[in-house]
Amino acid sequence: xxHQPLLTTQRLLLRPLQLSDAKRVQELAGDExxxxxxxxxxxxxxxxxxxxxIGRHLAGWHQGQSAIYAITLxxxxxxxxxxxxxxxQDGKAQLGYWIGVPYWGxxxxxxxxDRIVEFGFKRLNLETIYGQHxxxxxxxxxxxxxxxxKHVMTRNHGIRVNMITENMEYYxxxxxxxxxxS
Numbered sequence: 028x029x030h031q032p033l034l035t036t037q038r039l040l041l042r043p044l045q046l047s048d049a050k051r052v053q054e055l056a057g058d059e060x061x062x063x064x065x066x067x068x069x070x071x072x073x074x075x076x077x078x079x080x081i082g083r084h085l086a087g088w089h090q091g092q093s094a095i096y097a098i099t100l101x102x103x104x105x106x107x108x109x110x111x112x113x114x115x116q117d118g119k120a121q122l123g124y125w126i127g128v129p130y131w132g133x134x135x136x137x138x139x140x141d142r143i144v145e146f147g148f149k150r151l152n153l154e155t156i157y158g159q160h161x162x163x164x165x166x167x168x169x170x171x172x173x174x175x176x177k178h179v180m181t182r183n184h185g186i187r188v189n190m191i192t193e194n195m196e197y198y199x200x201x202x203x204x205x206x207x208x209s
Contacts, residue, residue, distance in 0.1 A: 031088050034096065034146055036138045040104060041096040044084060048097055049077035051106045055127035064164040065125055084111070091115060094151065098126065098139045110139040112147050118154035120147055124170070131166075141174045148202040155201055162194035171198040 034041035044052075055061070057071065087093030095111030108126035122144065126136040147153040158176060160167035168178075176198040183194050 031094065031096075032150075034142050035101070036142045038101055039135060039139055039142070040099045040101050041110065041139060041142060042099060042104075043088070044081045044095060044097050044109070046078055046081055048106055049081055052077040052081065052109070055106070055108065056125060058128050060128050061125050064161065064167065087113075094120075094143070094146070095123075096139070096143065098124075098135060107135060108139070110136070110143045112143060112151070112153070112156065115151065115153070118152070120151070120153050120156055122147075122156050122158040122171070122176075124167075137170050137173045140170050144174055144200065148204070153202060155199060157197065157199045159195050159197050162196050168196055168198070174200075176200040 031043040033043075053074070053076070056077070084093055084095035087095065092115050093111060093113050094115070095109060095113070097106045098108040098110055099106050107130045108124065110124040111122075112120035113123050114121045122140060124136055124140050124143075126139075130136075144156055147156050156176070157179075158167075158171050160171070162181060172178075177200065178196060179199045180197045181194060182197065
């Protein structure tokens with residue numbers, strides 16, 4: 028696959044992750060509030076984990092399996108979170124994101140998620156983008172709703188994390204061009 032392009036929004040620069048981002052990713056994603064609202068982010072976030080995570084996603088881009096981006100503020104290029112498309116296959120991908128706690132409530136996550144979805148449909152030629160979140164974590168669902176994703180189902184006891192069974196909400200969005208052709 029070709030070089031991973033930069034993506035921009037009004038306030039953000041979405042850029043490929045770099046191994047030098049590991050310390051900042053560990054610092055922000057290591058907040059217990061982030062881990063508590065996500066499926067795959069550990070707490071505590073131990074040394075070395077962020078570098079391994081970044082390395083997997085850099086390889087995932089080259090294998091056509093993921094498109095993960097650092098969310099950075101345009102003026103300072105400071106990393107404030109991550110957004111991306113995971114599990115890319117058969118014209119589908121899963122949307123994932125997290126934003127550092129100091130940046131919550133400012134619309135950055137919605138802005139980044141909207142841009143990555145546009146990239147997925149227009150540049151990666153995806154037909155469907157889907158997402159999921161814990162039922163108890165409404166903010167993730169609000170981001171999905173704001174970018175136009177539709178709630179498709181609630182799965183009771185959908186996943187087991189840290190010995191606790193969690194209910195999950197599932198969302199989906201079809202490519203606007205694919206809908207007009209159908």
